[in-house]
Amino acid sequence: MNWIKGFFLLIVAACVSAANTSARPNLIFVMADDLGYADLSCYGQEAFRTPNLDRLAREGVLIRHAFVSSPSCTPCRNSILTGQQFYRLDQGANLWSTLDIKHPNFMHILRDAGYEIGHWRKAWGPGDYTVGGYTTDFMAKRDDSKPFCFWFGTSDPHRGYELNSGRESGIDIDAVHVPEFYPNEDVIRSDIADYYFEVQRWDSDVAAAIKLLEDAGEIENTIVIMTGDHGMPFPRCKGNLYNWGARVPLAIRWGKRIPAGRALTDFISLTDVAPTLLTAAECQIPEVMTGKNLLPILTSSNNGRVDAAHDFIVIGRERHVPAQKMPSMAGYPSRSIRNDRWLLVLNLLPDRWPVGVPEGATHPMGVHADTDGGPTKSFLIAHKSDPAIRKYYDLSFAKRPAPPKWSGCECVTITVWTLRGASPACLSRSCSARQVPGPGKPGSTIAAPFASRIA
Numbered sequence: 001m002n003w004i005k006g007f008f009l010l011i012v013a014a015c016v017s018a019a020n021t022s023a024r025p026n027l028i029f030v031m032a033d034d035l036g037y038a039d040l041s042c043y044g045q046e047a048f049r050t051p052n053l054d055r056l057a058r059e060g061v062l063i064r065h066a067f068v069s070s071p072s073c074t075p076c077r078n079s080i081l082t083g084q085q086f087y088r089l090d091q092g093a094n095l096w097s098t099l100d101i102k103h104p105n106f107m108h109i110l111r112d113a114g115y116e117i118g119h120w121r122k123a124w125g126p127g128d129y130t131v132g133g134y135t136t137d138f139m140a141k142r143d144d145s146k147p148f149c150f151w152f153g154t155s156d157p158h159r160g161y162e163l164n165s166g167r168e169s170g171i172d173i174d175a176v177h178v179p180e181f182y183p184n185e186d187v188i189r190s191d192i193a194d195y196y197f198e199v200q201r202w203d204s205d206v207a208a209a210i211k212l213l214e215d216a217g218e219i220e221n222t223i224v225i226m227t228g229d230h231g232m233p234f235p236r237c238k239g240n241l242y243n244w245g246a247r248v249p250l251a252i253r254w255g256k257r258i259p260a261g262r263a264l265t266d267f268i269s270l271t272d273v274a275p276t277l278l279t280a281a282e283c284q285i286p287e288v289m290t291g292k293n294l295l296p297i298l299t300s301s302n303n304g305r306v307d308a309a310h311d312f313i314v315i316g317r318e319r320h321v322p323a324q325k326m327p328s329m330a331g332y333p334s335r336s337i338r339n340d341r342w343l344l345v346l347n348l349l350p351d352r353w354p355v356g357v358p359e360g361a362t363h364p365m366g367v368h369a370d371t372d373g374g375p376t377k378s379f380l381i382a383h384k385s386d387p388a389i390r391k392y393y394d395l396s397f398a399k400r401p402a403p404p405k406w407s408g409c410e411c412v413t414i415t416v417w418t419l420r421g422a423s424p425a426c427l428s429r430s431c432s433a434r435q436v437p438g439p440g441k442p443g444s445t446i447a448a449p450f451a452s453r454i455a
């Protein structure tokens, strides 16, 4: 395929040059689009194999508790590029937005430090990056004397799918794992198998890139990070703060620098990618970044939870698509904190529909527009009057509980920020923030409605 060849040529040029001129590592960030955390063999998937992604995990380290900042394409990618939680990025907290160039971006920091940077297929988006001050010459012509940082994006396994492509590729429909929040129906298993088909296609693309690095003799001096931007494009997954929405696969390989064959249970945010790569490239981490350098964890020889402080994660969302009643452009602000045992989700405006109104949304899809269209969504909606199906429909689409009136919650929240050393700017972008005393860090701010709800 020509587009694959084009990517290979770029990588070859970069690999050859880096081998000759720099001891600093090359960096490849391999990101799938809409890949659930459990859908690789190395995470226990048994209906199909992902040998190449498994190999990355086997030759490096597998992270079992990796989470996005926000389970939506643009805010997730913004948070990775900037090393900051999504809610600190102005309108960049939303899908179909922009990223203001005022926010330090690890790719640009690397460029300024002598790295050549580039990307292939879907890196940032969707949205209009030119409005934020970025230009279309992001893919500048390489200087062969520099190491490189390459964002290897794909559009797999994003919808749409070719109907029955999974079944016809040989996937056993009866072996498909149906999440507990769906009925075990043929049409749903087949839909999931079509998604599996694209996961396997992504696995093949990654294999080709890895082989290229090997052929160039650069694999040992390249940090390869493999992950996804949020869960699969199915109801109650993508766009949601639950496990199937915000948890992603994550494997990192760096030759002998990262002891191989390990699996970690530290809670890791993808906002940690930027400070980690900047440290490896001998660059300073901007103070504004809330992510943490993971190299001490990655280069340790331990398994399990290497750093006891990494025992929770913070996730949230604002607007995915404008899925509320027309002409509203509002989203569904919510925040969550989770650890090994618990997930606390705060639905800040529970009168709204969590994935969009049943009909008449601003978004042209109209019906529960935060969820991508497909056979599983169509089945649940078509059978919502059936008592046997209704509970599944409600789990995906019905309104959700209000935040608990829970004294003590504020302490938990502040402790979170203290442990992570972060400086929260605003926990709800949909409202005006005001200063409140924060025992963790002077000057911390949280949003007024959030503070009142947890008081």
Ligand SMILES: [Ca+2]
Pocket (backbone or CB within 6 Å): 033, 034, 072, 073, 158, 229, 230
């Ligand atoms: Ca995506």
